[in-house]
Each structure stands twice: as structure tokens, then as C-alpha cells.
Amino acid sequence: MVADGSTKQRVRPEWLQQYELMGKIGEGTYGLVYLVRSKQPSHRGMKIAIKKFKQSKEGDGVSPTAIREIMLLRECIHENILKLINVHINHGDMSLYLAFDYAEHDLYEVIRHHREKLSFAMNQYTVKSLLWQILNGLNYLHSNWIIHRDLKPSNILVMGEGDEQGVVKIGDFGLARIFQAPLKPLCDNGVVVTIWYRAPELLLGVKHYTTAVDMWAVGCIFAELLTLKPLFQGVEDKSTPNPFQLDQLEKIFKVLGHPTLEKWPTLANLPHWQSNRLLIQSRKYENSGLCSIVQLPPKSAAFDLLTRMLEYDPAKRITAAQALEHGYFRSDPMPGRNALIPGQPGEKVVNYPARPVDHSTDFDGVTAPPPSHFPPSNSMPGNATGQVQQSMTMAMQQQRVQNSSMGALGANPQGSMHGMNANSMFIQRGNTGIAQQQQGQLQPQPQQGGRRKDQSGTNPNYQHYQPPNKSRRM
Numbered sequence: 001m002v003a004d005g006s007t008k009q010r011v012r013p014e015w016l017q018q019y020e021l022m023g024k025i026g027e028g029t030y031g032l033v034y035l036v037r038s039k040q041p042s043h044r045g046m047k048i049a050i051k052k053f054k055q056s057k058e059g060d061g062v063s064p065t066a067i068r069e070i071m072l073l074r075e076c077i078h079e080n081i082l083k084l085i086n087v088h089i090n091h092g093d094m095s096l097y098l099a100f101d102y103a104e105h106d107l108y109e110v111i112r113h114h115r116e117k118l119s120f121a122m123n124q125y126t127v128k129s130l131l132w133q134i135l136n137g138l139n140y141l142h143s144n145w146i147i148h149r150d151l152k153p154s155n156i157l158v159m160g161e162g163d164e165q166g167v168v169k170i171g172d173f174g175l176a177r178i179f180q181a182p183l184k185p186l187c188d189n190g191v192v193v194t195i196w197y198r199a200p201e202l203l204l205g206v207k208h209y210t211t212a213v214d215m216w217a218v219g220c221i222f223a224e225l226l227t228l229k230p231l232f233q234g235v236e237d238k239s240t241p242n243p244f245q246l247d248q249l250e251k252i253f254k255v256l257g258h259p260t261l262e263k264w265p266t267l268a269n270l271p272h273w274q275s276n277r278l279l280i281q282s283r284k285y286e287n288s289g290l291c292s293i294v295q296l297p298p299k300s301a302a303f304d305l306l307t308r309m310l311e312y313d314p315a316k317r318i319t320a321a322q323a324l325e326h327g328y329f330r331s332d333p334m335p336g337r338n339a340l341i342p343g344q345p346g347e348k349v350v351n352y353p354a355r356p357v358d359h360s361t362d363f364d365g366v367t368a369p370p371p372s373h374f375p376p377s378n379s380m381p382g383n384a385t386g387q388v389q390q391s392m393t394m395a396m397q398q399q400r401v402q403n404s405s406m407g408a409l410g411a412n413p414q415g416s417m418h419g420m421n422a423n424s425m426f427i428q429r430g431n432t433g434i435a436q437q438q439q440g441q442l443q444p445q446p447q448q449g450g451r452r453k454d455q456s457g458t459n460p461n462y463q464h465y466q467p468p469n470k471s472r473r474m
């Protein structure tokens with residue numbers, strides 16, 4: 001029993017006892033992220049990040065579909081994908097805790113460190129290695145019909161010391177779909193949502209979006225790795241529930257010029273293009289030119305790859321598989337596994353700071369049912385836990401009642417993704433070969449993003465880097 005200072009007492013769920021809490025490491029749209037160490041004999045001391053998902057305001061807990069889909073994420077095994085090692089459900093309030101491999105760095109912090117502390121660019125080897133690994137992870141997701149939908153620097157993690165030092169891990173994949181990527185955070189925790197990595201077709205209201213939305217985000221991240229500054233920093237209009245964000249679109253058009261039907265024939269079908277075409281066409285955009293912003297020679301392989309990622313027409317935008325084959329990755333410096341080392345002898349070694357940990361924070365708000373509700377805990381990596389299996393069973397039973405047409409867990413033809421159900425979170429091939437979402441999720445769900453409070457952002461070159469009203473996430 002743990003007294004929480006009020007008259008109410010909280011019971012710690014049994015599963016929590018397998019971890020030693022180190023502190024809080026961040027806060028995002030869906031909840032808090034904690035650093036813990038495993039107390040299990042086989043993994044004693046191993047660092048693990050636990051993401052605690054807050055209850056929605058409706059307090060409806062974790063939906064059966066979400067539980068099932070999260071369990072399926074455990075099947076995603078790839079070197080460049082953050083491993084979901086465990087799923088815990090707090091039965092008291094049906095809140096959810098996901099345990100992931102811990103990564104010491106993320107690109108948000110790596111970029112910030114260069115911009116604010118070092119004031120010099122990342123070496124070419126690092127940029128190329130980071131980009132290659134992002135594409136490699138994304139290619140795996142896309143070839144298994146998963147669209148990330150929320151790629152941004154804070155979701156691109158990089159491992160610290162150890163066997164996997166400098167290896168990129170894509171985090172948060174699948175969650176935007178599972179939690180329906182609300183326009184606003186579930187709880188009003190002051191986390192600011194970013195629209196900077198959002199593809200133009202999303203901003204114009206596309207109904208059937210594709211893996212190309214992730215490639216747009218990768219293009220934005222590539223440019224940011226080169227310049228240390230977000231490429232398209234639009235200001236979100238929070239007054240509208242629809243995806244049309246004029247300021248963000250204008251930021252894009254100013255750099256890439258007006259989109260035209262010639263460049264992008266299906267533009268005419270997009271709802272917010274139809275309703276805003278005259279307004280957009282009446283504006284003049286200076287067309288400042290991407291190449292001067294990223295300071296790449298127009299004929300360079302790097303610039304060619306970047307422009308293919310930032311192609312307006314999603315059907316023409318380069319895919320992750322094609323990008324991995326691009327000439328940029330076949331020229332020196334060749335990309336490597338440890339991205340955070342100097343590209344050449346004599347180049348400066350950069351010591352990226354460890355992730356700050358707020359040691360004063362506890363797993364707050366943990367409530368648990370009476371101990372008799374807890375089955376034996378058996379939740380180490382690789383096992384479907386007793387608790388979660390029980391939750392799954394309950395969830396599935398509920399779901400069967402709610403939705404008898406829901407498919408059962410099916411085998412997936414995509415190798416290691418065995419067990420995924422193409423009817424649930426994953427995307428299927430449409431007749432046209434265009435990946436489409438299932439289950440009526442046809443409206444694009446704008447990306448979410450929180451930014452940490454900039455505590456030392458004094459460099460005048462980057463003074464517009466932080467969005468207004470930003471909030472520290474830990």
C-alpha cells in the first residue's frame with residue numbers, strides 16, 4: 001500500500017514490482033514516460049522506458065481494439081524499430097503501460113545539442129547514417145502495411161552506450177492509429193502539438209492517405225538534420241477541427257512554390273483544395289528555394305533525394321525502399337550502424353548528453369484492484385503476460401459482443417509480422433494498390449507532437465525554432 005497524501009490509499013499493481021523506478025523522462029500527447037530498471041534476474045539492471053497512457057477524459061479505459069492492436073505491435077521486430085517489450089494493464093482503471101527498450105537519445109535532443117550547445121552542423125556521416133536507418137525502419141513498417149503517421153525528431157530514438165550504440169530506433173509507430181491521434185492531447189497537460197512534419201495532402205484533407213505521408217515527414221527531418229532548424233514551421237490554427245492549416249501550407253508553398261495540377265493531378269480531388277483554391281492561388285509565394293535553405297548543391301545526390309521526399313504528389317513521392325537504393329547512400333561517406341561517431345579520423349567526437357531524469361516523480365495515479373484480481377505476474381520480454389492475456393481475453397470477449405464482425409487474429413503473410421490482423425490497425429492494399437485504412441478511419445488524423453521547453457535557446461539564428469506556448473514535458 002502506498003499513501004498518496006490524501007485519505008485514499010493506492011495499491012501498487014503486482015507487475016510494477018518487477019521494476020525499479022528511476023524517474024520521469026518525458027511527457028507526450030498520450031501520457032508520461034518513465035525510466036525504470038528491471039529487477040528480473042535474467043535482465044537485472046536493464047534500462048526500460050515505460051510509457052503510461054493517460055485515461056481519456058471520458059474515462060473509458062483502453063478499448064479492446066487498442067489492446068489487441070498493441071499486442072500485435074509486439075510482433076514488430078527490426079533493428080531500427082523500438083522494441084515493445086511488455087504490455088501491462090492496470091485493471092483498476094484499465095490504464096495502460098507499455099514497456100519499451102530504453103534509448104538514451106532522440107533526434108530532437110541531438111539536433112538541439114548541435115544547435116544550442118555546439119553551434120556546428122552534424123557531420124555528413126552522421127546525417128547519412130541517421131537517415132539511412134530511419135528509412136530502413138520505415139521500409140520495414142511500410143512493407144508490413146503500417147503507416148507511422150507521427151514521424152518527428154522526438155520519435156526517432158538513438159541508442160546510447162552498449163552493443164547498439166548509435167543505432168536508430170523508430171518509436172511510437174502504430175500509436176497514432178490506435179489512439180486515433182486526437183487533435184488535442186487526451187489530457188490538457190500543456191504539451192504542444194506540432195504540424196511541421198505533416199504532408200500537404202493531409203493538410204488538404206485527403207481521405208485515403210498512404211505511406212507517402214511518412215516519407216514527407218522524413219524529408220522534413222532530413223532537412224532539419226542538415227540545417228538544425230525545422231523546415232516548415234507553421235503555426236497551428238487551433239480554432240478549427242478540420243485538417244486544413246493555411247499557415248503550415250503557406251510555409252511549404254513559400255519554399256516549394258505553388259502546387260499545380262500539372263505537378264499533382266489528384267490535387268483537384270482534395271476537399272480543402274477545392275474549397276480554398278482561389279484563396280491559395282491569389283497569394284504570392286516568394287519561392288525561396290529549397291536548395292538555398294539546406295545549402296546543398298542543386299546537382300548533389302543529397303539534394304536530389306531530399307526533393308524526391310518533398311514531392312507534392314504522394315503518388316510520385318519516393319518510397320522508403322527506393323530511397324534506400326538512392327545514389328546518396330552509395331557515395332562517401334558510406335552510412336554506418338553507429339551514427340553518432342565522427343565520419344572521418346580527426347573529426348570532433350561529440351558527446352551527446354544523457355537524457356535528463358526527473359528523480360522526484362513517482363508513478364502517480366496508479367490504482368489497482370484488490371490483490372485477488374491479480375493473476376501471477378509473468379511479463380518478461382517475449383512472453384504474452386498472464387495479466388495482459390487475461391485482459392486480452394476480457395477485451396476480446398467484450399469486443400465480440402460489441403462488434404461481432406471483427407476478424408480474429410489472423411496470420412499475416414509478411415514474415416515476422418505473423419499474427420497481425422489486417423482488419424485492425426494495419427493497412428491493406430486497395431484495388432488500386434494504394435494503401436488504405438480500414439474500419440472507417442478514412443479521415444486523416446493529424447500528427448501529434450509535443451515539444452520540450454527550450455531552457456537555453458538563446459542562439460539568435462534559431463530564435464524561431466520553438467513553437468509558441470511550448471511546454472516542458474518533464
Ligand SMILES: Nc1ncnc2c1ncn2[C@@H]1O[C@H](COP(=O)(O)OP(=O)(O)OP(=O)(O)O)[C@@H](O)[C@H]1O
Pocket residue numbers: 025026027028029030031032033049051082100101102103104105106150154155157171172191355448449450451473
Ligand atoms: N523508449 C524510450 N526511451 C527513452 N526515451 C523515450 C522513449 N520513448 C519516448 N521517450 C522520450 O520521452 C519523451 C516523451 O515521449 P512521447 O513519445 O510520449 O512524446 P513525443 O514523442 O515527444 O510526442 P507525442 O506527444 O507525439 O507522443 C520524448 O523525449 C521521447 O524521446
